[in-house]
Amino acid sequence: MGSRAAEPFSEIDRLRAQLLNNGEVLTDGRRVEEEISGREILTRIENIILGIVTSLSKDEAPVLALPNRSSWANVRDIYYNNTQLFGSQTTVDSIVDDISCMLKVPRRSLHVFASSKGLIAGDLRYMEEDGTRIDCHSSSAAVAVSSNIGGIRNIVSSAKFVMIVEKDATFQRLLDDDFCTKLCPCIIITGKGVPDVNSRLMVRKLWDTLHIPIFALVDADPHGIEIMCIYKYGSVAMSFEARSLTVPSVMWLGLLPSDLQRLRVPEDALIPLTKRDESKLSSLLKRPYLTSQPDWQKEMELMQQTRVKAEIQSLAAMAPDFLTSIYLPNKLHYGGWV
Numbered sequence: 132m133g134s135r136a137a138e139p140f141s142e143i144d145r146l147r148a149q150l151l152n153n154g155e156v157l158t159d160g161r162r163v164e165e166e167i168s169g170r171e172i173l174t175r176i177e178n179i180i181l182g183i184v185t186s187l188s189k190d191e192a193p194v195l196a197l198p199n200r201s202s203w204a205n206v207r208d209i210y211y212n213n214t215q216l217f218g219s220q221t222t223v224d225s226i227v228d229d230i231s232c233m234l235k236v237p238r239r240s241l242h243v244f245a246s247s248k249g250l251i252a253g254d255l256r257y258m259e260e261d262g263t264r265i266d267c268h269s270s271s272a273a274v275a276v277s278s279n280i281g282g283i284r285n286i287v288s289s290a291k292f293v294m295i296v297e298k299d300a301t302f303q304r305l306l307d308d309d310f311c312t313k314l315c316p317c318i319i320i321t322g323k324g325v326p327d328v329n330s331r332l333m334v335r336k337l338w339d340t341l342h343i344p345i346f347a348l349v350d351a352d353p354h355g356i357e358i359m360c361i362y363k364y365g366s367v368a369m370s371f372e373a374r375s376l377t378v379p380s381v382m383w384l385g386l387l388p389s390d391l392q393r394l395r396v397p398e399d400a401l402i403p404l405t406k407r408d409e410s411k412l413s414s415l416l417k418r419p420y421l422t423s424q425p426d427w428q429k430e431m432e433l434m435q436q437t438r439v440k441a442e443i444q445s446l447a448a449m450a451p452d453f454l455t456s457i458y459l460p461n462k463l464h465y466g467g468w469v
């Protein structure tokens with residue numbers, strides 16, 4: 132561990148320089164919510180209404196073109212204002228998403244905000260739209276991700292990187308071990324499994340503002356890989372908002388299937404793949420965006436061959452503090468990401 136003293140995070144600095152040189156900031160830096168004004172949204176609504184009126188004046192049945200898309204179950208107050216009318220929260224989600232897709236604007240541009248389930252901690256300070264100052268720098272507690280990411284301003288951070296953590300349990304372990312300050316200044320965020328829109332928006336906001344590497348720490352299983360892909364490439368359900376919700380520069384830090392062999396994780400800590408796992412893994416490998424990620428493909432193919440998966444917690448079989456004291460420091464120091 133002593134050899135790390137010279138330039139402990141030169142690989143991270145090198146990665147950041149590479150990302151900047153690749154022009155990812157220039158191509159992905161513009162925000163959708165900044166490009167669409169309230170007047171433009173009203174114009175789009177008026178055009179749709181005009182089309183309906185025109186059809187009716189010609190004795191034609193009006194047609195609303197709604198793209199075919201699935202919906203996320205985000206809690207919104209619209210449902211609770213009239214539960215009998217809407218029937219279920221899912222109905223409201225579907226209606227709001229359909230309207231957003233039809234108008235080609237993010238839902239937040241319609242001033243419909245979903246409550247957040249994500250948490251964030253580390254070297255980060257910012258101001259909410261209402262003037263509330265938020266300080267995420269704490270070793271024992273986390274801050275709830277804002278429900279209005281677009282209103283966040285005055286972001287201040289000296290973090291070297293952002294780390295997306297799949298599970299809340301792992302996130303809490305990192306907090307308990309004071310990971311964000313003990314190793315180096317960094318920011319950690321979790322969407323507690325499949326991320327909500329606000330968690331994804333927050334990761335994108337951090338990338339747009341800080342331009343530092345974004346790493347993903349997920350279980351070495353198909354579900355964890357899929358969650359990482361949502362942050363990096365988006366989901367079918369929110370494909371019409373993909374540009375403002377994804378960060379193409381996300382790197383897979385761990386837990387890698389190859390790590391299980393390299394570290395000789397005990398066999399009793401490994402879990403056999405289920406039929407459902409195998410099906411999901413095959414489906415992931417067929418996604419077109421993975422053709423540009425040969426290293427990811429190799430890791431997933433290795434999982435197919437070994438037919439085992441592992442949770443991040445399996446590293447505790449090596450030593451109770453293996454994750455925070457050995458695994459992550461070495462990964463970050465030597466550039467152990469793909």
